[in-house]
Amino acid sequence: MSESSRHSYQMYLSFLNQARQHEQAGAETAWKLYLHAARCLLEVASLSQGDTRDSQLNQVQDLVNKASALKTGTHKAGDQEKNPASDASASKSDQQVFKPIKDTGVSFDDIAGLESVKQEVFELVIQPMRKPELYKRYRISAGGGILMFGLPGTGKTMIARAIAHEVSASFYHVRASDLKEKWVGSSERNIAALFEQVRSEKTAVLFIDEFDGIGGKVHSGSSSSEQAISAELKSQMDGFEKDPDRITLLLGATNNPWSIDTAFLRSGRFSRMIYVPLPDAPARSFLLKAHFKGVPLSDDVDFDQLTRYTDGFSGADLVTFCNKVKISGAMRADQVNRISDITMADFHEVRAEFRSTVYQQDIDAMREFMLQNSFKIPEHM
Ligand SMILES: Nc1ncnc2c1ncn2[C@@H]1O[C@H](COP(=O)(O)OP(=O)(O)OP(=O)(O)O)[C@@H](O)[C@H]1O
Ligand SMILES: [Mg+2]
Missing domain, CATH: 1.10.8.60 (Helicase, Ruva Protein; domain 3)
Incomplete structure (x- = not known):
């Protein structure tokens, strides 16, 4: 966290605290304090990335809703705005036992634009998952892996959530950092346990966010633990869609596609890479x-x-x-x-x-990667 984020975060906590105290005391001014808290947290969110930013933006929305409910007097006692700190810790421990989300509640209609991405995803995974018998008849396997790549905040996580919702699948959302452990052997065990659990579902979407954190290039300088993680992940991915009675989809997302070990990109692992544009x-x-x-x-x-x-x-x-x-x-x-x-x-x-x-140098790096790897460059990056 930068110095200015830390400052805004402190201010946010302080306003939130005051807001709660004022609310408990029945003070009319509580709603203003919630708004101040929202404004400070928005400052923090504008400098954050990934899931942290998502949960902060959700929290801002909750605070604004709460402020307007208090203002108009529609707020019921007991309505609690979520606490981001306890949220984050809940999701962390949830992921360690790999608790899936039954319905993400995000649909394709909520996603703005990204028409060609939606079309590709629809043909590649949604239809085969919705009509497995038909696809089986034509010997097209449903499921498989797709790696989404793009600049931060472009909707990759949102698409993953929407896919799970559209096919009514359990949604496993894990970050590479959730799987990595300090102790030798523990990360591999986490990976094996995760895949085993996902495979036990009838229909599931496994989304590995920040995939580069776990699927980066392995080279002579990589530690033995990194090499073991990479090997375990590859072998789990190979066995992922073998069971004909279950439909499991593997999704990954990254902001740094150039750092992914190309061995993850072959057929049977991530057989498709999809660029998610601005x-x-x-x-x-x-x-x-x-x-x-x-x-x-x-x-x-x-x-x-x-x-x-x-x-x-x-x-x-x-x-x-x-x-x-x-x-x-x-x-x-x-x-x-x-x-x-x-x-x-x-x-x-x-x-x-x-x-x-979004910085121009990041757009340039992305375009360069796409040119070198024969991706179609969209009109609007
Ligand atoms: N195409 C979109 N349509 C609607 N909302 C969007 C879209 N793209 C981003 N958003 C909004 O931005 C938020 C962040 O998007 P999301 O987390 O999906 O981005 P991301 O590509 O996963 O980012 P990162 O690479 O940083 O993880 C979403 O919660 C949503 O509110
Ligand atoms: Mg994301």
């Missing part, structure tokens, strides 16, 4: 409109202009940007003591200070 203009427009649905907006808000303004943003950047605008609107409403519309000027103000987490 949201193009229609996707950004969809996301912006979705985030401001039902929010008081002035007539001068021009979504076409906002779409152009946010070129180069990742999906996660867009979510952060929208939340900042909404929070500043709510803060102003508080100051003037009445609901006032969010105007284009509010967007300009937030945009002027907003820095996307």
Whole structure:
């Protein structure tokens, strides 16, 4: 965590604490403190990545909802906003026993844009998983492995969740770091236990996030433990889809495709690699409109202009940007003591200070990797 993130996080905890105390005391001001907490946590989220950022963004949403419920008096005693710290520890220990999510609740319709990715995923995995008999008849095996790669915050984890939901599969979400242990032999045992558990399901999606953390290139300088992990993972992947009565899908995601050991990319392991691009203009427009649905907006808000303004943003950047605008609107409403519309000027103000987490050098590195490996370069990276 950087110095400024740490500072914002401290502020967030302090506001949250005060908000809870005020709420317990029945003070009317509690909702404002929740909003302040949300704004500080949003600062932290805008500098985070991956699952940490996701859970922080969810928490921001919960805090904003809570603030508006308290403000309008619809909040019921006992409604608790989630505590990110306890959430994170719960998910960590859940993953050590590999507890699947029964329904992720994210559908393909929630994903903005990424039409060609959705189409590819639909043909490669959704249809074969939905109609296994038909595919078996044509000797096409359902399941198998797909490795998604792309810049941070582009929706890779979201797609994995949506796939599991679309095929009603148990969803195992593990990060490479959840599998890695200090002790020699423990990581291999974790990997074997995970695959065994997934294989015992009738229909399951196993998603290994940050795959480069465990499937990186093995070279002469790699430790014996790294080599053993790599070998175990390969052998488990080879045996993954052998059982004809079960449908299991292996998904991986990485921001650093160049660091993956190419032995993981052959048929039977990750037989397909799919690039997940940044949201193009229609996707950004969809996301912006979705985030401001039902929010008081002035007539001068021009979504076409906002779409152009946010070129180069990742999906996660867009979510952060929208939340900042909404929070500043709510803060102003508080100051003037009445609901006032969010105007284009509010967007300009937030945009002027907003820095996307996507850097040109990362886009260039990704394009270079794709060129070298004969991937089709999309019009919009
Ligand atoms: N295409 C999209 N449609 C809708 N929401 C999106 C999209 N892309 C990103 N988001 C939003 O951004 C958040 C982060 O996306 P997600 O975690 O799926 O990105 P990621 O590619 O897995 O990032 P990382 O590489 O950092 O793990 C999501 O929870 C969602 O709110
Ligand atoms: Mg992710």
